Amino acid sequence: MDLHAPVYVAGHRGLAGSAIWRRLEAAGYQHLIGASSSELDLRDRAATFAFLREHRPAVVIDAAARVGGILANRDHPTEFLSDNLRIQVNLMDAALEVRTPRLLFLGSSCIYPKYAEQPIRESSLLTGELEPTNDAYAIAKIAGIMQVQAVRRQYGLRWISAMPTNLYGPNDNFDPTSSHVLPALIRRFDEAHRDGAPEVVLWGSGTPRREFLHVDDLADACLHLLEHYDEPEPVNVGVGEDVTIRELAELVARVVGYSGAISNDLSKPDGTPRKLLDVSRLNALGWKPAIALEDGVAATYAWYQSHREQAS
Ligand SMILES: NC(=O)C1=CN([C@@H]2O[C@H](COP(=O)(O)OP(=O)(O)OC[C@H]3O[C@@H](n4cnc5c(N)ncnc54)[C@H](OP(=O)(O)O)[C@@H]3O)[C@@H](O)[C@H]2O)C=CC1
Numbered sequence: 001m002d003l004h005a006p007v008y009v010a011g012h013r014g015l016a017g018s019a020i021w022r023r024l025e026a027a028g029y030q031h032l033i034g035a036s037s038s039e040l041d042l043r044d045r046a047a048t049f050a051f052l053r054e055h056r057p058a059v060v061i062d063a064a065a066r067v068g069g070i071l072a073n074r075d076h077p078t079e080f081l082s083d084n085l086r087i088q089v090n091l092m093d094a095a096l097e098v099r100t101p102r103l104l105f106l107g108s109s110c111i112y113p114k115y116a117e118q119p120i121r122e123s124s125l126l127t128g129e130l131e132p133t134n135d136a137y138a139i140a141k142i143a144g145i146m147q148v149q150a151v152r153r154q155y156g157l158r159w160i161s162a163m164p165t166n167l168y169g170p171n172d173n174f175d176p177t178s179s180h181v182l183p184a185l186i187r188r189f190d191e192a193h194r195d196g197a198p199e200v201v202l203w204g205s206g207t208p209r210r211e212f213l214h215v216d217d218l219a220d221a222c223l224h225l226l227e228h229y230d231e232p233e234p235v236n237v238g239v240g241e242d243v244t245i246r247e248l249a250e251l252v253a254r255v256v257g258y259s260g261a262i263s264n265d266l267s268k269p270d271g272t273p274r275k276l277l278d279v280s281r282l283n284a285l286g287w288k289p290a291i292a293l294e295d296g297v298a299a300t301y302a303w304y305q306s307h308r309e310q311a312s
Pocket residue numbers: 010011012013014015016017035036037038040041042043062063064065066067087106107108109163164165166167168171172173180
């Protein structure tokens with residue numbers, strides 16, 4: 001890709017978008033374009049078209065979305081469906097109008113059936129029922145994949161989709177109710193450690209298995225895909241290994257230095273029992289992650305400690 005080409009990173013202040021922005025800067029990209037949601041609400045179709053007409057990006061990376069953990073998804077399906085459909089349709093329709101030649105759409109591993117064969121291959125898409133706690137969000141993401149494929153087929157633009165596994169890292173959402181499990185546990189174990197609390201409570205049974213990818217690895221994979229991939233099928237982005245939520249909690253406790261008890265709140269949902277991605281397609285393109293889970297959690301905890309006020 002041309003280092004002087006205008007590259008628009010939608011959602012550049014979020015967990016994934018900010019890491020992608022850092023990665024592009026490090027690679028020498030000179031013309032990065034970003035706008036916060038208060039500057040440009042991508043649900044506003046006219047404003048989105050005006051922005052794309054003004055900037056005419058050569059590359060669009062769609063890391064803008066309404067995102068949240070299992071409870072936020074379960075309790076706000078209307079917004080997760082409606083906001084995400086509008087954000088991605090407006091952005092892609094506007095990018096089509098200005099004939100943006102290259103676009104990367106970020107989906108999510110939750111697009112696959114709840115009981116998909118593990119590890120989950122890209123070909124599992126639409127082969128079974130979705131996990132009910134995030135079906136609305138998943139349907140929006142599946143529509144995004146279809147829009148990328150439709151534009152490729154009808155207009156010949158080189159647009160692609162990537163399906164990341166659960167992400168973590170700096171600039172994550174550490175809110176106790178709306179966040180994903182890893183930032184939630186970093187915050188909860190840190191508070192328990194500092195308060196001398198005897199117990200930390202996990203949501204659910206602790207038995208579900210999840211795969212975690214550091215967001216700097218995700219950003220590297222996104223650049224790699226933009227440089228090396230041009231097919232309609234989505235590409236899974238993960239590490240190919242998973243842990244139970246209980247094992248994750250023990251890891252976070254170790255990193256934080258907490259030695260109290262860990263218990264379970266069985267009134268909270270477990271969600272999908274397992275969500276391990278088959279990453280052979282990405283590996284075959286010559287990409288592998290570099291950050292081991294324990295190192296990534298330690299680095300994220302260090303970041304959290306120096307950003308407690310703004311992250312809380
Ligand atoms: N986090 C995860 O574990 C995973 C994330 N993904 C996907 O990666 C992408 C990025 O997620 P992540 O970085 O975690 O999410 P964040 O919530 O950290 O960031 C989302 C970004 O989207 C922007 N945004 C939200 N609504 C609007 C809007 N109406 N108009 C303009 N911008 C908007 C926000 O802008 P602002 O900050 O200015 O308000 C923010 O920068 C999403 O597509 C998500 O589905 C996929 C798998 C796992």
